[in-house]
Each structure stands twice: as structure tokens, then as C-alpha cells.
Amino acid sequence: MNNEHQRFPIDPESAERLATQGLRMRLVDTASSEFPVWLQAETRGFHGPRPSEESVGQQVRGFADRRTTGVFDESGADAASPISSASSWPTELTVPGQTSVTAWAISAVTVAPTHRRRGIARAMLEAELRTAQALGVPVAMLTVSEATIYSRYGFAPAAMVADWTIDTRRAKWTGPAAFGRVQFVTLEQALADGLELVGRARLNTPGEIEFSGYLWERKLGIHGDAGLDKQLRFVRYDDVAGVAQGLAIYRMIESPGVVFTHTLELQYLVTATDDAYAGLWRYLLEVDLVSAVSAELLSVDEAIVWQISDYRAARKTFERDHLWTRILDVGAALEARRYGAPGRILLDVSDPLGLAAGRVLMTIAADGSASATSFDGAIPDDAAALSLSVNELSAMYLGGVSALTLTRAGRIVELSPGAAVAVDASFRSAIAPRLSIWF
Ligand SMILES: CC(C)(COP(=O)(O)OP(=O)(O)OC[C@H]1O[C@@H](n2cnc3c(N)ncnc32)[C@H](O)[C@@H]1OP(=O)(O)O)[C@@H](O)C(=O)NCCC(=O)NCCS
Structure with missing residues (x-):
């Protein structure tokens, strides 16, 4: 992907929602003098010390390829400092089969303690997901400070450490x-x-x-x-x-x-x-x-x-959980990886944000590759069928979380008998998914 993601317009839905609170969401130019100010606000959001000039200089390079956004309260005493930050970029995520899918990495999500619990993080996160989807990126991902924040946006832990x-x-x-x-x-x-x-x-x-x-x-x-x-x-x-x-x-x-x-x-x-x-x-x-x-x-x-x-x-x-993923395009995400057993799988996916909802029929070939298409008809006799939310599908995506465990936990419903075991035979990865860094 070229650097289109850096200039892609701000999501209008979230921007309008924030505007009703007198807040302005906009892109931040990391090459300009506003970046150090943004970085101070982001560091404060994670309770870190003020970054030195040297550190800011180093981080300018780190953020050079990222899309950097802030929310500004222009009625405040320090109107130049954002009261919320986020930074994102497309990169390659390894999926089963020694291959990759392009994923939208989201980082630096903070809201100033003075503005907490007013829906600002929700506006930022929804904007990230809609932006990634508009750019054709099939999966979003993040590493998280707390495990209580991101399920509501469709994320689930997919790689443990x-x-x-x-x-x-x-x-x-x-x-x-x-x-x-x-x-x-x-x-x-x-x-x-x-x-x-x-x-x-x-x-x-x-x-x-x-x-x-x-x-x-x-x-x-x-x-x-x-x-x-x-x-x-x-x-x-x-x-x-x-x-x-x-x-x-x-x-x-x-x-x-x-x-x-x-x-x-x-x-x-x-x-x-x-x-x-x-x-x-x-x-x-x-x-x-x-x-x-x-x-x-x-x-x-x-x-x-x-x-x-x-x-x-x-x-x-x-x-513990480490990498959280969120599928945005079910067909493209599923086709990007390889599977352990051939067969047909029907997934009836719900998504409260409406980004990835629908029925998808997968056909997995003997070589482990899959095709996935939208499907409206009755469940085919030979298909293992599950009803699940985008969270469960995202948890299972890298092959580290068992469909059977999620079914036993009451989070997946089998639409055909024995479907969870059949899905596991295809989805489970012989290598435990892992991410060795924070981002
Ligand atoms: C986490 C953080 C970004 C949330 O910002 P916020 O603007 O207060 O969140 P919102 O008002 O948009 O809340 C959205 C939802 O998340 C919930 N939520 C927010 N922060 C939460 C937390 N830390 N734990 C559990 N739930 C949380 C809210 O209750 C709300 O729930 P609802 O949608 O069911 O009503 C903010 O508290 C923060 O900056 N924390 C410190 C830095 C951090 O941990 N960032 C996350 C990095 S991975």
C-alpha cells in the first residue's frame, strides 16, 4: 500500500459526533511542529514522563509512515494539545500457512483523563475501523493495555503469550x-x-x-x-x-x-x-x-x-492475551490464510457495528487454500455451520483459539451437529500463534 492511508480523509461519522460536543477530530502532520505537542499528549495519556527533544526526534521517524490523528478541544486553555490520540498503519500479519494478510495496526490510543468516558475513544476506534475498511484492509489489530476495552468494537484476543x-x-x-x-x-x-x-x-x-x-x-x-x-x-x-x-x-x-x-x-x-x-x-x-x-x-x-x-x-x-484482532472483511480475511483440513464451512457472522455481518460459505481445498463467498441459501448438507459474532471469528482467525471451547462457553452456536470439531480441524494452527513485540 502506498501512503494513501496517511492522507485519507477523517471519518465523517465520528467527526460529526464529536463536533456535537465542541470537539474537532483531525489528522496531525508528524513532519510539522504540531507532532511534538501530539506526542506529549500521547505520552501523558500513558502516564509517561515528558519525552526529551532527542526522543521526539527519534519518534518522528517512527511515526513517519503512520496515520496520526488527534481530537482537539478548542475551548480549552491549551487548545493546541490534543485531548485524544491514535496512530495507525497497514502492515503484514502472519497467518497460518506461512503467509500474510494486510492488517491495520492501531496504536497510541489515549483520551485525556479530563475528557474520559464521553465516548471519545469510541469515536476514535470506530473511525479507525471504518477508515481501514474503506482502504480495503481486511483485518484490524492492536496490543492492549487492558483486556476490558476492545471487545465492544469487535476485537478478540487471537495470539497469547x-x-x-x-x-x-x-x-x-x-x-x-x-x-x-x-x-x-x-x-x-x-x-x-x-x-x-x-x-x-x-x-x-x-x-x-x-x-x-x-x-x-x-x-x-x-x-x-x-x-x-x-x-x-x-x-x-x-x-x-x-x-x-x-x-x-x-x-x-x-x-x-x-x-x-x-x-x-x-x-x-x-x-x-x-x-x-x-x-x-x-x-x-x-x-x-x-x-x-x-x-x-x-x-x-x-x-x-x-x-x-x-x-x-x-x-x-x-x-495472557496479547494480539487482539478484528476482522473487517470476512471473505478476504478467510481467503488469506491456509487450513488444516478440506471441507465446507458456513459461518453466520453477526457484528454490532455492521462492518462484517453476513453469511459466508467457505470451500477449503485439499491444499489448504479456501474460497469464501457471501451466501443466502439454506445450510448445505455437507457444510459445518456455526453462528458466531465477529469477536469469536476474530479470536479463531489465527488458529490459536478453539471453536469447540467457544461453543462450550456458549459464545458460538452450532447450526449443524458436530460443526465446532469440524471447524477446528480446519482452523486450528499446529503452531501456537504468538506476537513477540508490543506496538
Ligand atoms: C481507555 C481510554 C482510551 C478510554 O477512553 P474514553 O474516551 O474514556 O472511552 P469512551 O468514553 O469512548 O468509552 C467507550 C466504552 O469503553 C468503556 N471503557 C473505556 N475505558 C475503559 C476501561 N479502561 N476499562 C473498561 N471499559 C472501558 C466505557 O465504559 C464505554 O463503554 P460502553 O460503550 O459500553 O458505554 C482512556 O481511558 C485512556 O486513555 N486510558 C489510558 C491509556 C490506555 O489505556 N489506552 C488504551 C491503549 S491500548
Whole structure:
């Protein structure tokens, strides 16, 4: 997609609704002097400190390709500062079948505490969804501060993540040998080569998204907490042919009161092959003067558990929703991914916002590809049929949430006997969906 999304007109429905409250919704030019003001308001919305001039300068590049909007209360004392912010851009989301769908990433959603609970976030979110749909983007997505906010707009958690802690004194390596080379690289080398590796690895896991250079720089600690980049270590795995297939980014946290004992805090691990995964995990578990490896935003289903001598040495310390998706065009979204079993599926989708409602008949071929068309007739005898809202369909979309579980929870209704199990055979992903970053 070109940069049409940045200039696309503001959604008139939301703009009119806000105007009745004396509020003005408009685009913000990130290349102009109004961007630092917008950024101060956005940072305040997340209770962060005022960004420095240097940080603003860095973030200008990060926002350069995004659509940035604000709502302004022109009757206020500080009329130049928006009282609400949002930022969005189209990017690639990995879906089952090692392929991608274009998705509308929404970020930086805030409303000033002085203007809360007047429907401003609703106006912003609905505007984002209508804008994405008008631009032909079939799915919207976000990572969320609270799990209570976005269901009402049709979003649902589709990729979960887990925090893990591994006791390295108990976890002896029992996994396969990796014959490639593990070596330190510099921040500059990680910066230069890492993005290509991330792009390659992304296709292995549904839920991962295409990074911009800015998001990659953030992972490397460049725009993060003061001094983080100075604490980070970068270790690369090259396979026997000399091709970079993995990168681990970590720092050491000294255990309080215990001399020369550390927790290795894994900030990011990207691996394009199983060989690189084994090579880097073995390295991480065997570093001296370390008693534990801890990491956030890993998969809920990590192979490392099966590569160590003591299954209980690896503990999942937290598991939660992370990537929320919202289907906007059911046919296009469903056709973008691959499926595990052939057959016919009829989905009767409801949508309170009216963006994705309707009956769709899917025909899944033996190669896992699908066609999906609007359908008005009676349920075909050979189709597994479900009635569900756009939330449930969005939850199931990446293959990590079971139609049977949602049926048992009373959130999906089977329109033909045994339909949920049949749908799961097609929809479920063998690889647990995961997203390894915040955006
Ligand atoms: C979350 C936030 C954007 C909501 O803004 P708002 O303008 O007060 O929200 P609205 O008035 O449009 O509320 C819309 C609906 O969401 C609900 N809602 C809003 N914030 C909520 C929250 N934090 N938890 C649960 N429900 C919430 C409202 O009750 C309302 O429900 P209804 O439609 O059923 O009546 C705002 O509180 C905020 O900026 N919070 C801090 C930053 C943040 O967490 N942003 C989200 C980033 S992912």
C-alpha cells in the first residue's frame, strides 16, 4: 500500500459526533511542529514522563509512515494539545500457512483523563475501523493495555503469550546438537542484519507482524529506557553454511545479596530455524554465573520445555492475551490464510457495528487454500455451520483459539451437529500463534 492511508480523509461519522460536543477530530502532520505537542499528549495519556527533544526526534521517524490523528478541544486553555490520540498503519500479519494478510495496526490510543468516558475513544476506534475498511484492509489489530476495552468494537484476543523462567542449575541440555556457530555481534551489526532475519522468521509463526526499522531499533534498546542499549548483549547463530539464522538479545541482572549470580533476562529471541533455536537456547542456559533465564512475550508452547533434563525447571510464570484482532472483511480475511483440513464451512457472522455481518460459505481445498463467498441459501448438507459474532471469528482467525471451547462457553452456536470439531480441524494452527513485540 502506498501512503494513501496517511492522507485519507477523517471519518465523517465520528467527526460529526464529536463536533456535537465542541470537539474537532483531525489528522496531525508528524513532519510539522504540531507532532511534538501530539506526542506529549500521547505520552501523558500513558502516564509517561515528558519525552526529551532527542526522543521526539527519534519518534518522528517512527511515526513517519503512520496515520496520526488527534481530537482537539478548542475551548480549552491549551487548545493546541490534543485531548485524544491514535496512530495507525497497514502492515503484514502472519497467518497460518506461512503467509500474510494486510492488517491495520492501531496504536497510541489515549483520551485525556479530563475528557474520559464521553465516548471519545469510541469515536476514535470506530473511525479507525471504518477508515481501514474503506482502504480495503481486511483485518484490524492492536496490543492492549487492558483486556476490558476492545471487545465492544469487535476485537478478540487471537495470539497469547507467556513469561517463562528457567532454573539453569536444574535444566541440563537434552535437546539436539546444533552445529552452527554462536558468536557475539555488535549493536551496529544486529541493527544492520537483524531486520532481514526477523522478516524471514516472522513467517514461521502466526500472529507475528512485519517490523518497521523503528520497532526493530526499539527492540535493540535504542529508543527505550535510558541506558538500556548499553546493558544489552547480542548473540547471533549462524548455521553450518554461515547464514545468520538466529539472534538473542539479553542483559544480566545481578541477584541482590548473592555474589556473582545473575538472572539472564532475555529481551528478544528470533530464530528462523529449529537448529538456531536449539543452538541459542543451549547457549543461554549454559552461560556461567547465571542461575535463571527469564523472558517475556514468549510462546505459550515453547519447545525448550522438551529440550531440558527437568521438565519442572521451566516455569510459565504468566500467560495472557496479547494480539487482539478484528476482522473487517470476512471473505478476504478467510481467503488469506491456509487450513488444516478440506471441507465446507458456513459461518453466520453477526457484528454490532455492521462492518462484517453476513453469511459466508467457505470451500477449503485439499491444499489448504479456501474460497469464501457471501451466501443466502439454506445450510448445505455437507457444510459445518456455526453462528458466531465477529469477536469469536476474530479470536479463531489465527488458529490459536478453539471453536469447540467457544461453543462450550456458549459464545458460538452450532447450526449443524458436530460443526465446532469440524471447524477446528480446519482452523486450528499446529503452531501456537504468538506476537513477540508490543506496538
Ligand atoms: C481507555 C481510554 C482510551 C478510554 O477512553 P474514553 O474516551 O474514556 O472511552 P469512551 O468514553 O469512548 O468509552 C467507550 C466504552 O469503553 C468503556 N471503557 C473505556 N475505558 C475503559 C476501561 N479502561 N476499562 C473498561 N471499559 C472501558 C466505557 O465504559 C464505554 O463503554 P460502553 O460503550 O459500553 O458505554 C482512556 O481511558 C485512556 O486513555 N486510558 C489510558 C491509556 C490506555 O489505556 N489506552 C488504551 C491503549 S491500548
